[in-house]
Amino acid sequence: MSQVMIKDSIPQEEHLASGHLACAGCAAPIAMKLALKALGDDTMVILPACCWSIIAGPWPQSSLKVPLYHTAFETAAATASGVKAALEMRGNRHTTVMAWAGDGGTLDIGIQALSGAAERNEDIIHCCYDNEAYMNTGVQRSSGTPWGAWTTTSPREHPKSQPKKDILSIMAAHRIPYAATTSVAHPVDLMEKMKKAKEIRGTRFIHILAPCPPGWKTESDETIDLARHAVRARIFPLMEVEDGSRWRFTVDHPGEPVEPYIRRQGRFRHLSDEDISRIQAEVDARWAVLERRVQYGT
Amino acid sequence: MAEAGRHGGIPPVAISNTTTRVNRTGSWKYIRPVYQDRVAPCNAGCPVGIDIEGYMNLLREGRDDEAMDLLLRENPMPAVTGRVCDHPCETHCNRRFFDEPVSIHAVERMLGDRILERDMPTPVTALRPESIGIVGSGPAGLACGYHLARLGYRATVYEAASEAGGMLRLGIPEYRLPRDILDAQIERIRAEGVEIRCGVRVGPDVPWGELARYDAVFVASGAHQGRSTGMEGEDSDGVRSGLHFLKQVNAGGRPDVGGRVVVVGGGNTAIDCARTARRLGAEVLVLYRRTRAEMPAIDEEILEAEREGIDFEFLAAPNAVAEGNGRLRGVECIRMVLGEPDDSGRRRPVPTEEGQFTVIADTILTAIGEITDLGFLPPDVHQDRWQIVVDELGATNTPVVFAGGDVTDSERTVAHALGDGKRAALGIDRFLRSTAGDPVPAVDPERYCFGPEGNISMTRWRDDDPLRRTSPVNRVVEFEDMNPDHFQHADRHPDHHLGDVQTLAGFDEVNQGLTRDEAGEEALRCMNCGVCNQCELCLIFCPDMAVSRSEDGWGFVIDMDYCKGCGVCAAECPRGAMVMTREGL
Amino acid sequence: MKKVIEGNHAVSWGVKLARAEVISAYPITPQTQIVERLSEMCADGSLDARYIHVESEHSAMAACIGASAAGARTFTATSSQGLALMHELLHWAALGRHPVVLADVNRAMGPGWNIWTDQNDSLSQRDTGWIQFYCETNQEVLDTTIMGFKLAETVDLPVMVVLDAFFLSHTAAPVDIPDQELVDGFLPRREARYKLDGEDPHAFGALVKPDAYMEMRLQQQEAMERAQGVLADIEAEWEQLTGRRYTALEEYRTEGADLILVTSSTITSTAREVIDARRAAGETVGLVKAKMFRPLPTERLRAVLAGVPRVAVLDRNVSPGHGGIFAEEIRSALYDVPPDDRPTLFGYVVGLGGRDVTPPVIEEIIDGTRAAERPERQDLWVGVAP
Numbered sequence A: 001m002s003q004v005m006i007k008d009s010i011p012q013e014e015h016l017a018s019g020h021l022a023c024a025g026c027a028a029p030i031a032m033k034l035a036l037k038a039l040g041d042d043t044m045v046i047l048p049a050c051c052w053s054i055i056a057g058p059w060p061q062s063s064l065k066v067p068l069y070h071t072a073f074e075t076a077a078a079t080a081s082g083v084k085a086a087l088e089m090r091g092n093r094h095t096t097v098m099a100w101a102g103d104g105g106t107l108d109i110g111i112q113a114l115s116g117a118a119e120r121n122e123d124i125i126h127c128c129y130d131n132e133a134y135m136n137t138g139v140q141r142s143s144g145t146p147w148g149a150w151t152t153t154s155p156r157e158h159p160k161s162q163p164k165k166d167i168l169s170i171m172a173a174h175r176i177p178y179a180a181t182t183s184v185a186h187p188v189d190l191m192e193k194m195k196k197a198k199e200i201r202g203t204r205f206i207h208i209l210a211p212c213p214p215g216w217k218t219e220s221d222e223t224i225d226l227a228r229h230a231v232r233a234r235i236f237p238l239m240e241v242e243d244g245s246r247w248r249f250t251v252d253h254p255g256e257p258v259e260p261y262i263r264r265q266g267r268f269r270h271l272s273d274e275d276i277s278r279i280q281a282e283v284d285a286r287w288a289v290l291e292r293r294v295q296y297g298t
Numbered sequence B: 001m002a003e004a005g006r007h008g009g010i011p012p013v014a015i016s017n018t019t020t021r022v023n024r025t026g027s028w029k030y031i032r033p034v035y036q037d038r039v040a041p042c043n044a045g046c047p048v049g050i051d052i053e054g055y056m057n058l059l060r061e062g063r064d065d066e067a068m069d070l071l072l073r074e075n076p077m078p079a080v081t082g083r084v085c086d087h088p089c090e091t092h093c094n095r096r097f098f099d100e101p102v103s104i105h106a107v108e109r110m111l112g113d114r115i116l117e118r119d120m121p122t123p124v125t126a127l128r129p130e131s132i133g134i135v136g137s138g139p140a141g142l143a144c145g146y147h148l149a150r151l152g153y154r155a156t157v158y159e160a161a162s163e164a165g166g167m168l169r170l171g172i173p174e175y176r177l178p179r180d181i182l183d184a185q186i187e188r189i190r191a192e193g194v195e196i197r198c199g200v201r202v203g204p205d206v207p208w209g210e211l212a213r214y215d216a217v218f219v220a221s222g223a224h225q226g227r228s229t230g231m232e233g234e235d236s237d238g239v240r241s242g243l244h245f246l247k248q249v250n251a252g253g254r255p256d257v258g259g260r261v262v263v264v265g266g267g268n269t270a271i272d273c274a275r276t277a278r279r280l281g282a283e284v285l286v287l288y289r290r291t292r293a294e295m296p297a298i299d300e301e302i303l304e305a306e307r308e309g310i311d312f313e314f315l316a317a318p319n320a321v322a323e324g325n326g327r328l329r330g331v332e333c334i335r336m337v338l339g340e341p342d343d344s345g346r347r348r349p350v351p352t353e354e355g356q357f358t359v360i361a362d363t364i365l366t367a368i369g370e371i372t373d374l375g376f377l378p379p380d381v382h383q384d385r386w387q388i389v390v391d392e393l394g395a396t397n398t399p400v401v402f403a404g405g406d407v408t409d410s411e412r413t414v415a416h417a418l419g420d421g422k423r424a425a426l427g428i429d430r431f432l433r434s435t436a437g438d439p440v441p442a443v444d445p446e447r448y449c450f451g452p453e454g455n456i457s458m459t460r461w462r463d464d465d466p467l468r469r470t471s472p473v474n475r476v477v478e479f480e481d482m483n484p485d486h487f488q489h490a491d492r493h494p495d496h497h498l499g500d501v502q503t504l505a506g507f508d509e510v511n512q513g514l515t516r517d518e519a520g521e522e523a524l525r526c527m528n529c530g531v532c533n534q535c536e537l538c539l540i541f542c543p544d545m546a547v548s549r550s551e552d553g554w555g556f557v558i559d560m561d562y563c564k565g566c567g568v569c570a571a572e573c574p575r576g577a578m579v580m581t582r583e584g585l
Numbered sequence C: 001m002k003k004v005i006e007g008n009h010a011v012s013w014g015v016k017l018a019r020a021e022v023i024s025a026y027p028i029t030p031q032t033q034i035v036e037r038l039s040e041m042c043a044d045g046s047l048d049a050r051y052i053h054v055e056s057e058h059s060a061m062a063a064c065i066g067a068s069a070a071g072a073r074t075f076t077a078t079s080s081q082g083l084a085l086m087h088e089l090l091h092w093a094a095l096g097r098h099p100v101v102l103a104d105v106n107r108a109m110g111p112g113w114n115i116w117t118d119q120n121d122s123l124s125q126r127d128t129g130w131i132q133f134y135c136e137t138n139q140e141v142l143d144t145t146i147m148g149f150k151l152a153e154t155v156d157l158p159v160m161v162v163l164d165a166f167f168l169s170h171t172a173a174p175v176d177i178p179d180q181e182l183v184d185g186f187l188p189r190r191e192a193r194y195k196l197d198g199e200d201p202h203a204f205g206a207l208v209k210p211d212a213y214m215e216m217r218l219q220q221q222e223a224m225e226r227a228q229g230v231l232a233d234i235e236a237e238w239e240q241l242t243g244r245r246y247t248a249l250e251e252y253r254t255e256g257a258d259l260i261l262v263t264s265s266t267i268t269s270t271a272r273e274v275i276d277a278r279r280a281a282g283e284t285v286g287l288v289k290a291k292m293f294r295p296l297p298t299e300r301l302r303a304v305l306a307g308v309p310r311v312a313v314l315d316r317n318v319s320p321g322h323g324g325i326f327a328e329e330i331r332s333a334l335y336d337v338p339p340d341d342r343p344t345l346f347g348y349v350v351g352l353g354g355r356d357v358t359p360p361v362i363e364e365i366i367d368g369t370r371a372a373e374r375p376e377r378q379d380l381w382v383g384v385a386p
Helices: A028-039 A051-055 A073-089 A104-108 A111-120 A167-172 A187-199 A220-232 A259-263 A273-296 B041-045 B052-060 B064-074 B078-084 B088-092 B104-117 B139-150 B179-191 B208-213 B242-250 B268-279 B299-307 B414-436 B458-462 B500-505 B516-525 B537-541 B568-572 C007-017 C032-044 C057-069 C080-095 C138-155 C180-186 C210-242 C267-280 C298-305 C325-336 C359-371
Strands: A043-047 A068-070 A096-101 A125-130 A178-183 A204-209 A239-242 A246-249 B031-035 B131-135 B154-159 B194-198 B216-219 B223-226 B239-241 B260-264 B283-287 B311-313 B316-324 B327-341 B347-351 B357-360 B363-366 B370-372 B401-403 B511-513 B547-549 B556-558 B578-582 C002-006 C022-024 C050-052 C074-078 C101-106 C131-134 C159-164 C172-176 C249-252 C259-263 C285-290 C292-294 C310-315 C344-349
Touching (some): A028 A125, A028 A187, A073 A096, A073 C050, A111 A125, A111 A167, A167 A204, A167 A239, A220 A259, A220 B568, B052 B104, B078 B414, B078 B511, B139 B194, B260 B327, B283 B316, B537 B547, C022 C032, C057 C074, C138 C159, C210 C292, C249 C298, C267 C285, C298 C325
Parallel strands (some): A043 A068, A096 A125, B131 B154, C022 C074, C259 C285
Antiparallel strands (some): A178 A239, B316 B327, B327 B357, C002 C172
């Protein structure tokens, strides 16, 4: 088959309403829409401060058709733990409780609560839709920002000089039953991981690459293509890790050169050829590590 | 905890009571997406005017009967064209930029053969009172008769030869087009209501004046006279017209051509001659005055010829026949070089002073083109250099006379002949309806032509497209307009061929096509360029839930109250069937 | 059933009897026995609750908020630095109108490290929107914990039950533990007014613009005001059930007093002894125990203290740059009393960081208050090296 017709594997029902306040071409609502299609309406969403705090709409609106709790920035996983505990105490063991946080609420300010919840193996899904900077506050660096990227707090003269935090490995190190990466350009992969996560008890972590047109300085119609490009160039490999030890690639990663991916984004415009070679070398080295993990486990 | 009616009705906590649909975020946009079916390049490249993309799409959906019906709307003889057409569709196929073109000819052949195995219903049409006379039962004449019959006319075809088919029967060897296939295909055309009278030559047998009883006449008598090479001694016994040779063999003759045959020419007739002579046991050399790259013959045919052991001498032109002891010994040749491009765009061969050489031959077959014989035509039908001058719908300067195929300035391929026949059928339909004062289906050529070459669509002319279209535009979709990331690589199935020994042993069909399963897989390789096939990626990727399925189950609706104009849908459309247009235009 | 138990265990018992459903806490000295005992109760099944062993006080409160938002009765306990770490989420719980109950074992803030009692941790949370009760005895701790749940869930405000480090938390005393049936009748299962509910899905806590924010804050304020009346009803019901009477502002031997001490927490018990001795000696001194700090029982304070010539407020806390916090609050409450009836208010800072407030200290305060025409300064530090 030339084109895989994915529509048959994607439920028609929408759990997300139009009129939400995401920027044009934002990947974050695409991620949510697909996630909820996989999880269904028996889901509660816990939302710390992030772009989605805005996307969900101001009071008295909600763009979600499932219950939603806006919580403090650093508390997603902890609040979700509480919600799940309360539901169980009231005899509800079926509802999926999903914390939905950005890279800040996951990799940075939220990592303590997330680590705590993961260590306790709380029965929650924590999703990180990762747009690789503090986008809601106007593009400031986060630990999810890649090396070399411009942000308003890592200006062109001194772009970010540290690599992106490896949250997947961090989460896998908690030996949680399921951790995975996926992207908005891979709806079937995303939904399959969500569905798989839904059927597992314990802490499940899903890391979704979600390009941000204004923050990455790209056109609004490039969102999906960028995510796909990142995967194809092995910058953001799509994987899953079961019980922290069984690593697996879930799609093909042709290993296209990183340069076109880097060059098309305004946030990397200042990078030299040497800088890009360095990124390529890091991607290659990281890939070798992941391949070993897939082959031998951790 | 809230006391009703106090504090402006604002609750004590920020609890939602409505959705974000109250925000008409569509007001943010300055460009908007539009569904716009474009012309698939295969369709644009098909002189027959077949909706190839359309039948591929139907096959993908498992609607095989509808696929066959769609094919038959435009092409009277898919089992023939699936074998002998030089398939420009494949040359244009966008998939060539992805991996390899879809094997369209093999799919068409498969469908054509399946059609011959069954009783396909003939579409019921209101009968017209007019009748049309057609001169020649080659692909142009048969196509014209077929389409006229489908439009409700009585069509009578006059064929000089004893059997119908024209050049398909006389010029194309059996190993390319088995006679049972050709016979069955012509039988289907007859079954559609076309009368074919064989052994009747217009002129000697039926005077032109007798055709005046028809409401219109379509002249498609072809080009059957071999062109002279101009070489010295061309009238020698051992020098023969290649076309004449082919007619003889195709009629069952097995002439003695001796051990060594030289074929002069680089077109399909030349290759047919070479391969036919090879089957008669000869060593064959093809002389061509340009290089391999300029050869007009179908590439696969050249490859087959090479595979069958035929030699080629490029940049060589025959200069004079070499004789000895009163019989042909060979041909003296001049070495050529390529000079400036000529009118056809190919580089003109220019003779060199040095490098004359002689090749040995018992028979020389000349195949450098054929010319018409239009002696039966009245002089008032305008001709130019032995070709009838026609307009874009095949009409001559004489009101009721139409013409097409090799008698006109048309490319001499089966596909162009079929297209010409259809073009003239449409022209005749329009002419007769106008004359009778009946409504004409479509006045604007944009309604029935598509692609840069103005291919004719009978479906559009009749305005009964079984496929839904969304604001179609007559613009061919380029590969750059598409999003190849949504396609997976799939190798093209090569045609099956007879083994070498079997090939040269006789006139069995060499190209065995594909199995039906393989052809079905080829159909799935089609990318449906430029035409929405309901893959739904626009809906799946829309960040704003602004795209939804239409209530009638076909196509999509974009809610402009919520579309922010991000362009993701158009960018992700795999086939370039969506465009972004400026807001307000 | 009478048991001799530590104050911390009195909290645990109160939580158990209240049938808290979700408990989330992080251990900190001197709160640890509360969570240890609750962990045991959850583990042995005597309390049917989920205990979430969070990694911080911040997450403890976040988990309580989540659980409360989902409709459960929730509890946490902390102290000092832990409470300070919760600060952001104390606001969140209050503005979200989540009736979480928190036991705070009063402990001084560092540095230097100090694990002994001091009210600055809880009083720093004055403006977070929590109801605060300062308890005097282990019995009161238990009873206030149970009543606290009822009050919190009635007015949809979180309640902080405060007890002194060590003096209560680690000190065993006889406590009458009510029957479960009695408590069940008094405090039925929580039925949340608003909650996360798949059958009736809503979003909670979205961006509120200036056009609505004040109305929500005003309703929080109104709920605080309403809490005083609701509390009185709850106390009356509790008294009827148990015979034990509590009140937001308790008067002790204030009849005809020309000097009244205002105390909170365990200092009150010491003060009662001194007052009794002075009354026996014929001195007209009285005592007011300030139990409820938020909402501040302003009207009651005015009614009790108006016309009393001298009032001495004892604060085991200080707002640096100003003075004792209870004194500030009471001084402010009395401002609207007509000048002739307005007492002269002496604010004493005592017992910080767990320093003992002994009868001689209180004697010194009474005598000092009598001797001076007016206070030398608004914060009078007693028992401290000058």
